[in-house]
Amino acid sequence: MSDIKTHPISRRSVLRQGSYSLALPLLSSFTGAASEVSDTNIPKRMIFMGGGYGFTGSYRDQGPKYDFYPAKAGKFSDIGFTKAMMPLKKHQNDITMVSNLTNLGANNPHGGSFGYLNAGAYRTHEQSVSCDQVAGATIGKNNRFTSLVLTSREPIPGGGAGHGAGYSLSHDTQGKSIPGIASPIQLYKTLFAQKGDSSEKLIARLKKRQSILDIVRINGSNMQHTLAREDQFKLEEYFESIRRIELAIQREGEWAEVPKAKAPFEVPNEGLSGIKEIKLMLDMLILALQTDMTRIGTYRLPVCSLISDISIPSTPHQLSHYGSDPAKQAQSQQRDTKIMEIYSWFIDRLKETKDQDNHRLFDSCIVNYGSNLRTGHGTRNIPTILTGGGAKGITHGHHVILPEEDTSLANYWLTLLQQAGVKTSRFHYSTDIIPELLT
Helix, strand or coil: CCCCCCCCCCHHHHHHHHCHHHHHHHHHHCCCCCCCCCHHHCCCEEEEEECCCCCCCCCCCCCCCCCCCCCCCEEHHHHCCCHHHHHHHHHCCCEEEEECEECCCCCCCCCCCCCCCCCCCECCECCCCCHHHHHHCCCCCCCCCCCEEECCCCCCCHHHHCCCCCCCCCECCCCCECCCECCHHHHHHHHECCCCCCHHHHHHHHHHHHHHHHHHHHHHHHHHCCCCHHHHHHHHHHHHHHHHHHHHHHHHHHCCCCCCECCCCCCCCCCCCHHHHHHHHHHHHHHHHHCCCCCEEEEECCCHHHHHHCCCCCCHHHHHCCCCCHHHHHHHHHHHHHHHHHHHHHHHHHHHCECCCCCEHHHHEEEEEECCCCCCCCCCCCCEEEECCCCCCECCCEEEECCCCCEEHHHHHHHHHHHCCCCCCCECCECCCCHHHEC
16 A cells, blocks of 8 residues: 655645734735735736626627627727626726637537646647646646636536536546546535644555555556456556546645644525625635645536526526527526626635735736537637736737637637746647737
8 A cells, every 4th residue: 555645844834834823804804014025936826717608799690689798899998888798887997808819629518617728629639738737747736736626516407507627627647537626515624723633644545545556556456457458458547547636645744743723703604695605705715825734726517507596587598599599698698797797796805805915816817717618519619818017018908809810729728828927838739829819
């Protein structure tokens, strides 16, 4: 059995971790003198949000009475906002919308989330790791969680909700969808200390899990030589999955002696859903970023419970077929507006929250909201709304229409990764950044 190792943490790190339980109740209202830490030492943080289907816009040859997307390029202060984007107006100098991006590796008209962060599969490129995991392996490698992968519980398959296949927005190095944290209770228990927790109990649990994996590996190895080539390949994939679990166990062991933060509120209600669920998940993500438990987060937002919460009687898929039906168009617009209200609220929360060094959390974050689908089931010129002060080279306050249609989404992710400080000149098949976004 592999040994579960603990990780030597510096005295400063232990003191900072230990102070979380005292600081958490006051996290959103820190006061006092600014830290002496310079701007160059402020950590970069990345947040990726996906909402399944895109927004209401031109539908085949019968356009609706309005379009979510601005018709012109330019500064938002000059070109204004469309009706459904109005909730973002107060943040007009801090957001960037990019048009003419297309995920060249995604062609599923129901898959707004699957393959979004790893640019799908295109040409000789096989589906591989998502950009959030690339960032997590670099700028997030020294945190308790290299990344937090959040998802949702949908009462119908992900395709009907507009997300497509997979468990979350994130993919591992083998291109496999990563199961996400699907409820506020699960996230609560992941982040915060639970009654009766101790490093000894945790290490004992980790060793038990490792023992089970060892037995599985031995049994699988005995079978390997008797299998056909195709089955051997499948078994190798299985072993790779075991290896990923072992790495996760090892990482938990490294942090076993560093206590988790004390929860600043009681366990969430089991039945929480819709807008309240979304906001609580995002609030806990902010806590994790603020206390430096992680620097990378993804969230595949619930769709079904959101539209139910705002009294829309249609399913997400029915709503995507609004066509020229005025009633359905109005419902689709209502959904668009609510999503932008949530996004605007999240920006507010990032701006009012200070990190451990008394800097606004917003100023160190790169936040993206988007989908593989533009409107209805269109897979070209997809929505991309960027905010946060962490990308110092990005021009904010603009709607940018790229000069070339179907510019690769992979170029966009490469641009953001470089802005986050990830030292790479390539993201999968892309070696080009988007200069139009840079100051």
